[in-house]
Amino acid sequence: MNSQLQVTASPHLGSRDSTVTIMWSVVLSLMPVVAVSLYFFGPSAFLVIFAATAGALVVERVFGPGGTLRDGSAVITGLLLGLTLPPGLPMWMAFVGGAFGIGLGKVVFGGLGQNVFNPALLGRAFLQAAFPVAMTTWPRPSENRFALLGDNFALPLMSPDVVDVVTGATPLGLMKFEQVSSNAGDLFFGTTGGSLGETSALLILLGGVYLATRGHLNWRIPVSILIAVATLAALVHTINPDTYGGPIFMLFSGGLMLGAVYMATDMVTSPVTNKGCWVFGAGIGALVVIIRYWGGLAEGVMYSILLMNAMVPFINRVTQPRVFGTGRRKEATS
Amino acid sequence: MPGLSFRHGVHPPELKELTESVAIRRLPFPEEVILPLSQHAGKPAVPIVKVGDKVERGDKIAEADGFVSSPVHASATGRVEDIDLWPHPSGNYQPAIRIAVDPHSAQEARTRLIPEWEGLSREELVASVKEAGVVGLGGAAFPTHVKLSPPADKQPRILILNGSECEPYLTTDHRTMAEFPERVHLGVRIMMKCLGVEKAMIGVERNKPDAIEALRSTLPTDIDVSVHPVTVKYPQGAEKMLIDTLLGEEVPSGGLPMDVGVVVQNVASVATIAEVFETGLPLIERIVTVTGHGVVKPANLIVPVGTKLQYLLDACGGIKNSATEIIFGGPMMGAPQSNFDVPITKGTTGVVVLDEAHSKAQHSYPCIKCGHCLDSCPVFLNPQLLGSLAKAGRYEEMMDAHLMDCMLCGCCSFACPSNIPLSQLFQQSKAAARKQQQSAA
Numbered sequence: 144m145n146s147q148l149q150v151t152a153s154p155h156l157g158s159r160d161s162t163v164t165i166m167w168s169v170v171l172s173l174m175p176v177v178a179v180s181l182y183f184f185g186p187s188a189f190l191v192i193f194a195a196t197a198g199a200l201v202v203e204r205v206f207g208p209g210g211t212l213r214d215g216s217a218v219i220t221g222l223l224l225g226l227t228l229p230p231g232l233p234m235w236m237a238f239v240g241g242a243f244g245i246g247l248g249k250v251v252f253g254g255l256g257q258n259v260f261n262p263a264l265l266g267r268a269f270l271q272a273a274f275p276v277a278m279t280t281w282p283r284p285s286e287n288r289f290a291l292l293g294d295n296f297a298l299p300l301m302s303p304d305v306v307d308v309v310t311g312a313t314p315l316g317l318m319k320f321e322q323v324s325s326n327a328g329d330l331f332f333g334t335t336g337g338s339l340g341e342t343s344a345l346l347i348l349l350g351g352v353y354l355a356t357r358g359h360l361n362w363r364i365p366v367s368i369l370i371a372v373a374t375l376a377a378l379v380h381t382i383n384p385d386t387y388g389g390p391i392f393m394l395f396s397g398g399l400m401l402g403a404v405y406m407a408t409d410m411v412t413s414p415v416t417n418k419g420c421w422v423f424g425a426g427i428g429a430l431v432v433i434i435r436y437w438g439g440l441a442e443g444v445m446y447s448i449l450l451m452n453a454m455v456p457f458i459n460r461v462t463q464p465r466v467f468g469t470g471r472r473k474e475a476t477s
Numbered sequence: 478m479p480g481l482s483f484r485h486g487v488h489p490p491e492l493k494e495l496t497e498s499v500a501i502r503r504l505p506f507p508e509e510v511i512l513p514l515s516q517h518a519g520k521p522a523v524p525i526v527k528v529g530d531k532v533e534r535g536d537k538i539a540e541a542d543g544f545v546s547s548p549v550h551a552s553a554t555g556r557v558e559d560i561d562l563w564p565h566p567s568g569n570y571q572p573a574i575r576i577a578v579d580p581h582s583a584q585e586a587r588t589r590l591i592p593e594w595e596g597l598s599r600e601e602l603v604a605s606v607k608e609a610g611v612v613g614l615g616g617a618a619f620p621t622h623v624k625l626s627p628p629a630d631k632q633p634r635i636l637i638l639n640g641s642e643c644e645p646y647l648t649t650d651h652r653t654m655a656e657f658p659e660r661v662h663l664g665v666r667i668m669m670k671c672l673g674v675e676k677a678m679i680g681v682e683r684n685k686p687d688a689i690e691a692l693r694s695t696l697p698t699d700i701d702v703s704v705h706p707v708t709v710k711y712p713q714g715a716e717k718m719l720i721d722t723l724l725g726e727e728v729p730s731g732g733l734p735m736d737v738g739v740v741v742q743n744v745a746s747v748a749t750i751a752e753v754f755e756t757g758l759p760l761i762e763r764i765v766t767v768t769g770h771g772v773v774k775p776a777n778l779i780v781p782v783g784t785k786l787q788y789l790l791d792a793c794g795g796i797k798n799s800a801t802e803i804i805f806g807g808p809m810m811g812a813p814q815s816n817f818d819v820p821i822t823k824g825t826t827g828v829v830v831l832d833e834a835h836s837k838a839q840h841s842y843p844c845i846k847c848g849h850c851l852d853s854c855p856v857f858l859n860p861q862l863l864g865s866l867a868k869a870g871r872y873e874e875m876m877d878a879h880l881m882d883c884m885l886c887g888c889c890s891f892a893c894p895s896n897i898p899l900s901q902l903f904q905q906s907k908a909a910a911r912k913q914q915q916s917a918a
Contacts, residue, residue: 149801150815152901154887155808155829156489156645157837160894162845214842256843256895361848415848415861459862466879467717467856468730 162255165359165410166215172350173222173405179346180339183284184230187292188339194234195266196221198241206246208254216255220244223263223405226339227398227445228270231282231293236274240266260452261412264445271445281313281338315397315441344400351404360408363420368403369394371428379436387436399431402444412452419455419462426451482708483718487853487888489645489711489809491684492835495768495775496648501656503779504792506578510552510783511563512538513573516822517612518619519545524574530557534582535590535758538574541607547620547823548610549574552761552781554582564816566805566825573820576783589757594667602671609759610823611750615639615650615714615743616806618824621750624742625671627735634738636674637723638665638747640681640688641707641714644807646768647827650744652777653764654681654688657748658695660755664747665702667754672740677702679744680719684709711809712886716741718855730882745826765821767793771800771830780821787817789828799832809887842895850889850899856882860889860899867902872910880906 180188199221204212212218221241228237244266252258271278282292354360376393393399398406407413407427414423427447434443515521522539532538532551539549555578563573591609594602607622627633638661642650654661665677681689683706692704707713707722717728719741726737734741749760761782768775773794780789786803790796796803804811805825821828850860858879866875880903889899 148803148815150813151802151837151839152898152904153804153808153810153812154489154891154900155802155804155811155813155831155837156835156891157896158487158489158849158892158894160849161838162842162895165845165847165894254843256845358849410845410847413846415846415851415859417848417852420848463859463862463878464851464854464857466730466858466882467721468727468732468882469879 160358163214166219168357168359169219169354169405170215170222172353173219173226175346176226176343176350176401177222179343180226180230184292184339185284185288185290187230187282187295190234190291190295191228191230191232191237191339192222192225194237195225195228195241198238198243199224199245199262199266200241202242202245202250206250208250214255217245220249220262220266223401224266226401227263227267229278229281229293229338231280231291231295232274232277233293233297234295235297235299236270236277239273240270242266243269256411258411259455260449261406261409264406264449264452267445268449281316313397313441314392315435338398344395347400347404351408354408360404361410361413361417361420363417364408364413364424365403367421367424368399368407368428368431371425372399372431375429375432379432393432393435397435397442398444402431402448403427406444407448407451412455414455414458414462416459416462416464418464419458422458422462423451423455426454481722482710482713483721483855485853485855485857485888486710486712486718487891488709489891491709492645493648493651493684495646495770496766496777497651497685499648499652499775499777501652501764501777501779504781504784504789506553506584506781507784507788508578508580509555509558509785510576510578510781511573511785511818511820512549512552512576512783513563513565513571513820513822514539514549515565515571516549516618516782516824517547518617519543519547519623521572522546522549524560524572526557526560526574528557528560531555532557532576533587534584535587535761537610537759538576541620545620545623547612547622548608548759550610550759550761551576552783553578554584555579564819566812566814566819566822568812568815587758590759591753591757594754599671599673602667606671606750606753609753611746611753611760612823613743614745614749614763614823614826616810616824616826618822621742621746624740625668627672627740631735631738633672633674633735633740634676635724635740636665636668636672636677637716637719637734637739637741638677638679638744639714639716639719639741640679640685640692640744641719642685643682643709643711643713644809644811644826645711646829647766647807648768648777649764649766649826651685651688652766653745653748654685655691658688658691660748660751661692661744662695662697662702663755664749664751666697666700667750668740668742668747669700674740675701678723679704680707680713680723681705682707682709682713711888711891712855712884714743715855715884715886717884730879760823763821763823763825765789765825766827767830768827769800769804769830769832770835771797771803771832772828773797782823783820785817786814786819786821786828789821790817790830796830797832799834800830801833801836802831804829804831809891810885838896841897844895844897847894849892849894853888853892855886855888856884858883860903863906864889864897864899864902867906870909872906872913875906876910880910883907
């Protein structure tokens with residue numbers, strides 16, 4: 144036979160999507176969010192996101208199985224981590240966060256597809272535990288677009304210089320600790336304090352819609368998270384509107400949008416069944432509301448997603464699809 | 478309301494434009510034909526000729542071995558050269574009868590070997606269908622007379638004709654319906670009589686409007702037969718999917734269509750039944766689509782069973798330099814060929830020559846648990862779970878996860894962004910699991 148011909152197993156056609164194109168389209172869809180964070184927070188935003196991504200890439204390249212960066216998954220981890228960090232964070236911390244996320248969040252599990260927890264969030268959880276002060280210092284966007292918003296160039300393990308910036312509480316902090324609510328329009332378009340990517344709900348939603356229409360994101364997860372948060376918040380807010388923020392505020396503040404659209408939908412760490420995705424999303428939404436209203440923290444998206452990540456194997460097991468020809472009708476005698 | 482479609486499935490590119498409007502023509506007789514004894518599901522046939530025998534076109538040369546088996550007939554007049562192992566489309570070597578075609582024979586139609594159908598009883602009809610060597614022409618080549626003999630306690634209600642032809646590229650059924658609609662209707666009539674059913678439904682994918690129109694304009698009025706356009710989706714032509722589409726009923730897991738009172742037959746097979754009784758000749762030729770972007774002149778051809786692949790490709794202008802792979806059947810479930818000497822058999826629906834631009838990438842990535850395979854599986858399995866169990870060789874757990882319900886349709890492999898060869902793993906696992914059960918018993 145013609146030596147150029149091959150023999151492979153059927154099917155001989157494949158869909159146009161590949162793991163590589165999915166990953167890079169997620170990266171692409173994050174670009175507007177990155178751009179707007181640069182717009183609001185200036186060079187500090189770039190430095191922090193760059194450092195987090197560099198940390199993720201270095202560890203993936205050096206220790207990852209195959210050491211390949213081609214699949215783009217480490218870039219996503221780095222970008223997402225960067226977007227959850229405060230703009231004034233020293234670069235070395237952001238780098239460590241990215242390295243930790245990929246190293247202990249992914250590589251030790253066996254690399255792409257094997258990890259239980261969202262690596263970006265694990266990196267962030269590590270930073271939160273290691274550097275609680277730096278991680279909760281929220282500078283306000285400066286008058287001078289090109290000013291740094293903190294000592295981004297602080298050396299490792301040295302205490303950062305105090306830079307003359309105006310800091311302020313995030314809208315969630317204001318609500319929780321001072322019962323001050325923020326304007327919904329500001330939240331939606333992103334003109335509030337907070338971490339880099341927490342600020343523009345609109346762009347995050349647009350990115351999510353883009354991914355969902357391409358089938359690169361299971362829309363059931365963000366939809367169920369947002370429904371769960373809105374419903375529970377509406378319920379509690381009706382009972383005591385003074386202490387508890389309303390559903391609109393809850394939806395558009397903090398990391399909820401970024402978490403719901405980009406973090407919870409990480410394919411590797413979310414359920415494979417559609418039914419499971421509803422359960423997973425509802426669980427995250429409920430935990431977010433509980434932590435924000437009654438927990439010790441102002442924000443709870445990160446822990447909610449990580450907790451539900453741990454539940455995924457169980458959710459998968461109890462939401463197995465009904466096999467065709469079973470259940471619905473009486474079993475025929477076989 | 479019975480839906481227009483089934484749940485899940487995938488949308489591969491249709492790629493039928495190469496041959497869907499190319500009229501069927503007849504392939505000239507080759508110099509030799511190779512007739513494998515196993516061209517059907519069930520036991521191979523037993524040769525009844527010897528080397529050196531002269532045979533005429535239509536002569537029976539091998540006898541069915543038992544009920545689930547089918548006889549083989551000479552597809553051309555000539556001399557038996559050889560009864561020996563020969564490359565088989567399934568990939569191995571199998572016993573076959575090789576006939577050197579008589580170059581001086583007119584290969585004319587001869588006196589009737591199969592009787593007229595009108596006067597025959599049900600039993601005689603079924604016996605004639607068996608005698609004519611008719612098997613399902615949709616690919617699986619299940620002996621038709623077995624389908625026409627349902628057990629007494631499972632009397633079918635409805636005959637469903639499968640004109641979906643959901644495999645990309647193939648246009649055999651399409652051209653048959655468009656060019657020979659009356660033959661299809663005659664076949665329906667004969668099958669309804671064999672089965673004793675009152676109602677027949679023909680399901681045709683909407684991408685064949687000329688076939689739908691041809692069938693509708695020739696619809697008989699004295700029997701209850703209707704044409705149903707169905708959604709273009711793969712695997713619409715899987716019998717469980719077609720039954721669900723037309724009747725809204727699920728064939729039970731592990732069961733057969735007869736468990737819901739249905740017999741499904743592919744339209745080309747039904748047309749063949751009619752042709753057998755019309756011409757009086759057994760099944761010795763079939764319509765084959767030769768197509769793909771790697772073949773020079775794609776065509777729909779009437780091909781003598783046993784024609785070698787090389788001869789068929791030459792008749793279509795040969796293959797291009799860009800050709801990468803040759804498939805018997807459609808690209809979703811078809812079998813790759815490794816030898817140009819393999820013969821066309823009764824079950825060969827098409828020959829697809831793929832080129833680089835239309836082949837599947839082979840590099841695979843780790844599973845990212847996207848769930849696309851679950852969303853594609855038409856029988857609602859969890860290919861993600863099954864795939865990881867298959868890689869670990871955990872066949873018993875795979876059986877618990879309904880491995881045996883897998884039809885090997887290939888939807889999961891098609892949908893997988895990481896290119897994991899899921900259906901290939903399941904095919905191997907099914908064989909391994911059966912072996913394990915046998916050795917345990």
